Amino acid sequence: MAVQKYSRQREAIKEFLIGRTDHPTADMVYLGLLSKFPNLSLGTVYRNLTLLSDKGEILRLRLGDGVDHFDGNVMPHLHFICQGCGRVMDLEIDGLEGLTSLADSHFSGKITGHVTYFYGKCPDCTKGEMS
Amino acid sequence: MAVQKYSRQREAIKEFLIGRTDHPTADMVYLGLLSKFPNLSLGTVYRNLTLLSDKGEILRLRLGDGVDHFDGNVMPHLHFICQGCGRVMDLEIDGLEGLTSLADSHFSGKITGHVTYFYGKCPDCTKGEMS
């Protein structure tokens, strides 16, 4: 197996994700780092996001909007997608800890995990509404 | 608003989905109906899958594998994705009914729903294993 060498681009991508909680897409990471790396390539961003998520240093979120989002916070937590503005927020809720084992006990195969995300309207988008 | 007219292709697409529980992709629907409609177009399949799911007559499942799956069973139920063979199965579990309102009560916006799917190994893929 190839030895992984250091790269400032990869380091910057990881730092970029850790420094924010808005779950950017590959394109947003690319745009956000262009000022620091003027000839950064989108391919480099994609490759390193894949490397980092494969190593478990970041999370790849597939939220069903057709675009992958990335999260520098690898602690287990829940996500909310606003149907108004599309933003992705973290949720502070517990109560899903036993869900995997509950499901597993009702299934003849082996259930090892689950993906859950919530949707609705975020606080901002709820404000400008009457209904 | 345009009046929806009858089409045998759309009817066949819906029947195809109702007749199975393996949650096919657009491409699988297309291939499955080619024998009955030799000059069926993939565009027609996509358009009608979108029409049917917009009307709520079928479900579009975005399971994170980059391909949309479709389900003729619109009753609320849970899904399981096998990481061994990729197949998508229905799960008979309840206990998630109150999840949306639980989450909503902890959130300052408005949560109206959630998406949950489970993953692991299906019964078949569990068999041929030692670990």
Place this chain on the structure above:
DNA sequence: AATTAAAACAATAATGATTACTGTTATTAT
């Protein structure tokens, strides 16, 4: 039953996200 307007079709082009390839540069071991 013929006419007609619009929906649906087939075929295919276009799009957008992601992945793969090619030649160059940077990192690390010798």
Place this chain on the structure above:
DNA sequence: ATAATAACAGTAATCATTATTGTTTTAATT
């Protein structure tokens, strides 16, 4: 320092999906 190779930038290719164009069905009206 030199050499080996991982990582890079740039770009081409891929894949699922959506949009477009011209033709055919459907269904309402004469």
